[in-house]
Amino acid sequence: MNQNTTPIPPQPSKLYLRLSDSRICFARYEKRQQEPVFDFSLYHIQPQVSLHQNLRDAIGTEALLQAPIEETVVLVSTPITLMPLADFQEEDCNTIYNYCFPQQPGRIFYDIIPAANAVLMFSLNELICQDLEQCFTNVKYISAQTPMLRRFSTKGIHHQVQKRLFVYRHEKSIDVAIFEGSRLIMANSYTAINDDDVAYYVLNLVQQQSMDNGNSNIYVAGNPVLRENASNKLREFISNVYIIHPSADFNRHPVAMHEHMPYDMMALLLD
Known part of the structure; x- marks a missing residue:
C-alpha cells in the first residue's frame, strides 16, 4: 500500500x-x-x-x-x-x-x-x-x-516623538540605545551583574539625556527572567517601562517562539 x-x-x-x-x-x-x-x-x-x-x-x-x-x-x-x-x-x-x-x-x-x-x-x-x-x-x-x-529605530515611534530608551538584558551585561524619532542619540554596553546595576546605568542615562521619569518610555528586551526582573526594578523609579515580548513583537513568528533564541539573533533573522 x-x-x-x-x-x-x-x-x-x-x-x-x-x-x-x-x-x-x-x-x-x-x-x-x-x-x-x-x-x-x-x-x-x-x-x-x-x-x-x-x-x-x-x-x-x-x-x-x-x-x-x-x-x-x-x-x-x-x-x-x-x-x-x-x-x-x-x-x-x-x-x-x-x-x-x-x-x-x-x-x-x-x-x-x-x-x-x-x-x-x-x-x-x-x-x-x-x-x-x-x-x-x-x-x-x-x-x-x-x-x-x-529594529529599535522605528519601534514606538508612532506613539511619541520624544526620546525612547531601549535596554537589552543579557549575559551579565546590558546594551542600551536611545532614539529621538528615528535618530540614534547613543548606544553603549555596560557590565550589569544584577538589577541594581541595570537601574544605576539606566537612571544615569535618563538624567544625562534630560528624559522625564514620568513620561519617557523605556523598553526592555532579553532573556525572559532577566528582562522581567530588570523591568520590575526599573518600575520602582520610572513609570513607563515596557517588556518586549518576542512572540508579540514578531507576530508569533516560529523563530520568535523558540525560548532559547537570543533576541538579537531573532532580530537578525527576521529583519
Missing part, C-alpha cells in the same frame, strides 16, 4: 552563529513561499578546551551542522563605537576603533544602519576569526547590536 509522505524540505544553506562566553547558538533560516524553514541548536562551550576544538566538536555532534553550508553569518557581541554616516570614511575605521578601545585588539568591521544614519564599528579577536574561518565556509561578521538598532 502506498503512503503519501510530505518530503522534508532541504536545510537552508546559510548558517547563523552567535558566540558568547558560555555557549554557541546555531540557526538555519530561510523564508519560503509556503512556510519558513527554521532550525536552532544550542551548544554549551567546554571551557577546558579551545574555541577551535569546541567548534570542531559541535560540527561533529550537532545535527543542524551536517547539511551543506554555503555561507556563515557570525553575530558578534563585542564593544561598539558609532559615528554619523555622513562623516564615515572606511579607511579611518581602524584608527577610530583602536583609539576608542585600545585594549580590544582584533579584526575591525563595520555595519551601516541607514534608518539611524549611523555606522557601527566593532571588532573580533583575530584568532577567533581564524578559528571560525577554518571551520566554516564564506564567513561574514555582523555586530549583535546592529539588528537590534535597526
Whole structure:
C-alpha cells in the first residue's frame, strides 16, 4: 500500500552563529513561499578546551551542522563605537576603533544602519576569526547590536516623538540605545551583574539625556527572567517601562517562539 509522505524540505544553506562566553547558538533560516524553514541548536562551550576544538566538536555532534553550508553569518557581541554616516570614511575605521578601545585588539568591521544614519564599528579577536574561518565556509561578521538598532529605530515611534530608551538584558551585561524619532542619540554596553546595576546605568542615562521619569518610555528586551526582573526594578523609579515580548513583537513568528533564541539573533533573522 502506498503512503503519501510530505518530503522534508532541504536545510537552508546559510548558517547563523552567535558566540558568547558560555555557549554557541546555531540557526538555519530561510523564508519560503509556503512556510519558513527554521532550525536552532544550542551548544554549551567546554571551557577546558579551545574555541577551535569546541567548534570542531559541535560540527561533529550537532545535527543542524551536517547539511551543506554555503555561507556563515557570525553575530558578534563585542564593544561598539558609532559615528554619523555622513562623516564615515572606511579607511579611518581602524584608527577610530583602536583609539576608542585600545585594549580590544582584533579584526575591525563595520555595519551601516541607514534608518539611524549611523555606522557601527566593532571588532573580533583575530584568532577567533581564524578559528571560525577554518571551520566554516564564506564567513561574514555582523555586530549583535546592529539588528537590534535597526529594529529599535522605528519601534514606538508612532506613539511619541520624544526620546525612547531601549535596554537589552543579557549575559551579565546590558546594551542600551536611545532614539529621538528615528535618530540614534547613543548606544553603549555596560557590565550589569544584577538589577541594581541595570537601574544605576539606566537612571544615569535618563538624567544625562534630560528624559522625564514620568513620561519617557523605556523598553526592555532579553532573556525572559532577566528582562522581567530588570523591568520590575526599573518600575520602582520610572513609570513607563515596557517588556518586549518576542512572540508579540514578531507576530508569533516560529523563530520568535523558540525560548532559547537570543533576541538579537531573532532580530537578525527576521529583519
